[in-house]
Amino acid sequence: MSAFQTAHAFSGFSVDDIDAAHRFYGDVLGMDVTVNAMGFLDLRLPQGGSILVYPKPNHTPASFxxxxxxxxxxxxxxxxxxxxxxxxxxxxxxxxxxxxxxxxxxxxxxxxxxxxxxxxxxxxxxxxxxx
Incomplete structure (x- = not known):
């Protein structure tokens, strides 16, 4: 068995305001949003998996x-x-x-x-x- 595993891979992106992101993804878009132990957001996907949203003070929006x-x-x-x-x-x-x-x-x-x-x-x- 290989040490490198892909079964639990996930994606993530940064935001400059974690509270605003929580409101937007949870309240506005209606996604299932939880806060993990580090205070980051987990956007739970309906068919499994999640996306990590983390605060970054010098956040630059993705250009894609x-x-x-x-x-x-x-x-x-x-x-x-x-x-x-x-x-x-x-x-x-x-x-x-x-x-x-x-x-x-x-x-x-x-x-x-x-x-x-x-x-x-x-x-x-x-x-x-x-x-």
């Missing part, structure tokens, strides 16, 4: 999407997020082709419909068409 939420209907998900106070129109780059709702419409060679938004620390998240 750190967490994706596959959804059946991107338009409905964007409407729901907007109703919760989440801004989904964060890119105006014409190359992305986002519309007035902040959705980049997919198609051949373009991938799925996708909309990006940020957490309170500025990390980029997305909702995208499942399957």
């Amino acid at each position: 999407t750190i967490l994706n939420f596959p959804v059946a209907d991107v338009d409905a998900a964007v409407d729901d997020l907007n109703a919760r106070g989440v801004v989904t129109k964060i890119y105006s780059d014409p190359d992305l082709g986002t519309d007035a709702k902040g959705i980049a419409r997919g198609g051949p060679g373009r991938g799925p419909d996708i909309a990006w938004f940020t957490d309170p620390a500025g990390n980029v998240l997305s909702v995208l068409a499942a399957g």
Whole structure:
């Protein structure tokens, strides 16, 4: 048996305000959030596993999407997020082709419909068409 194991691997990312992250991921997005013994957040995923969220005083937001939420209907998900106070129109780059709702419409060679938004620390998240 190898000493290197992958069975319990997990991902993580930093934030500048752990309390704001707890409220956002738990209250706004409705995720199952627990606080571990070190005071870090564990975002529990419905099908198993978790994501570690840790405070970092000199946090710099990720310049890439750190967490994706596959959804059946991107338009409905964007409407729901907007109703919760989440801004989904964060890119105006014409190359992305986002519309007035902040959705980049997919198609051949373009991938799925996708909309990006940020957490309170500025990390980029997305909702995208499942399957």
